[in-house]
Amino acid sequence: MLRRAPKWLFHAAWAACAVLALRPIGRVDALAEQALAPVRLAGRALTPLAELGGSVSATERRVRAIAAESYGAAVLEDLVFASLPPAALREGRRSVPARVLDRPSGRRDELVVEPWTLVGVEVGQPVVVHDAYLGRVVALDRRRGRATVRLVTDRELFVGAVHRPDAPPADGSAPARFVVGGLAVGPRRAGGGEPLLGLAAHNPSRPDVHAGGELVVDELLDELDPFADLSRGFRLGALARSEDEGDWHTEPLVDFLFGLYQVVILTPPGAPQVQPPPHPLFEARWARARRASAGDPNPARAGAALWVEDGGEVPLGAAVVGGGRLVGRVTATTPLGIDLALLADPGLSLPVSGVPVEIETPYGEWVPAHDRAPRVLGRIVSLGLDRESGRAAFHLRDAVPLELVGMPDGTRVRLRLVTGSGEAALPSALVVGEAVLSTGSSGGRGRRFLLDAPIDPLRGAQRLFVRLSDDEDGGRVAATTVEQGRAEAR
């Protein structure tokens, strides 16, 4: 056919392929996957070649055992607990934890969340994480148990704020007031990297206000915000001003783009308390899967095909777990199964939290961490395999500094990384691996780190599960017992 094709037709096809390779179009990619289904079936006949090369090494067994045993710990409960307001801000309020599911397409200033209950939840109620104000509930879907939250980064959402200076004014005058809402882009830091984003602060009530101190929510106009009392006192960030003495803004308390996994809706007290949902591995939203390829012929990629044995809709980006740990995310769905990008595949990205496990002392010894509360780290992106260590390297975009109480910047901390939520079909609290990071901030440049996780996580894995759509409830439970996890690790 190509032999008889006009030269211009071949060149047009070539150019089209090149353009589609660099600028993907979702529907065209999906059509190509459908058309490729028969050849993929042929490719899966060669799966036994994947076992070439011996058994799992001792190092692999160690990291597998860590992952298998740690998923059963109370990671999810710790994540939720870390998101609850401190005791002083809990008085007169009821906290309803909610898991961030997704962002409506194209809207970075909105979140779709799944509260533990919708009893007592109403439109207009404030949404916070720990002591940081995030935004308000703008819509409820009681049938599906979802709520839509508009973030304070939206330029249409404003909230009144009061300035808490570092030292009270000498003349005893009233503190300055601001209106906060919308994004403010900070300066690009020395040495490159991304500019940090803060919240824009408008209309200061006094001209003599100085940078420093912080802004906290204090909405005076109850007719504009009927739940103003609930949000009063929550922090918006440290007050700062651009270098040219122009716009006011706050320094970020949370990573609004990639660091919102668990949030809390504040309601008036009185409604009943609720039981926490199960760990994501115990939800009936998983389908059993097994390996169906010999691996990727491109040495720079780390991918595999999987058979999905049960029915159900598998969305792009869905999590795949084996032995209680995350092994990768779905990159394509075909009539015969799914394609999977493993953790070492360059470009794979994940929202993660880190649970401190050990801290390095000034004498070089590693001691157990005194503070094991999970930290929201933000988005990590795989850089591929590090050839010297044989481990997957990652880039962390840290919008907020990593802090440990009583520890100076630069202290090395071993963290157990678990997934955060906020992306479709990627639940939180799945074990990713362990990594060593330093406290402090990279100033927008990001950090590189190596992950302790199985290099070939599919090797020897007996049970693989793929996450179904968040609307599916007819799947299986993916949890295995610690004993089964240990057996797999062996």
Next chain:
Amino acid sequence: MRVLPFAAAFGWALLLAAVTAAFARAAPFGPGPGVGLGPWTPDLALVLLMALATSMDRGDARAVAAVVALARAALGIDTPFALLAGLWLAVELLFWSASRVRVDGRFVHAVVAALASASLTLWLRAAAALRAPTPVPLERSAFDDALAAAVATGLVAYLLGRAPARLPGLRGLWHTEETWERVGHVRS
């Protein structure tokens, strides 16, 4: 009808791509499971394509490149569009070289295969980097990987020469039967 030779080319390309994948990650060739030859893995399906294309006309070679792209797409997570564009680039590179030098010789053939492998590696890295949800600088220089792939693939192409084209079932792709009429026409 030459469906069978093309089907055979698909089968061989699939097998060679799977062997390539195994070499890339198999423990005996690297520091551990999952880290085999890595970037030093020879692209055996590309070696087959180059061996076949040397003996074919340009149109048939493009068709075989499409078949090899299908075979690689069946196993990996690279987009089929990038594979197709990259392997067509390899074929065009071969025919461009053939218009200037004799590529029948083992050494020149290996050099062209090495160049094609380097081009394909760079192209697939670029496509993967641009399609990633959050593009970041890749871990090692793409040129280092391209050089390693070129050396490994070129070495295998030199050792095997055009032997892969003589694998069972592929003869119909490059051996054209002559008729008395055609021979007579050429002689006259």
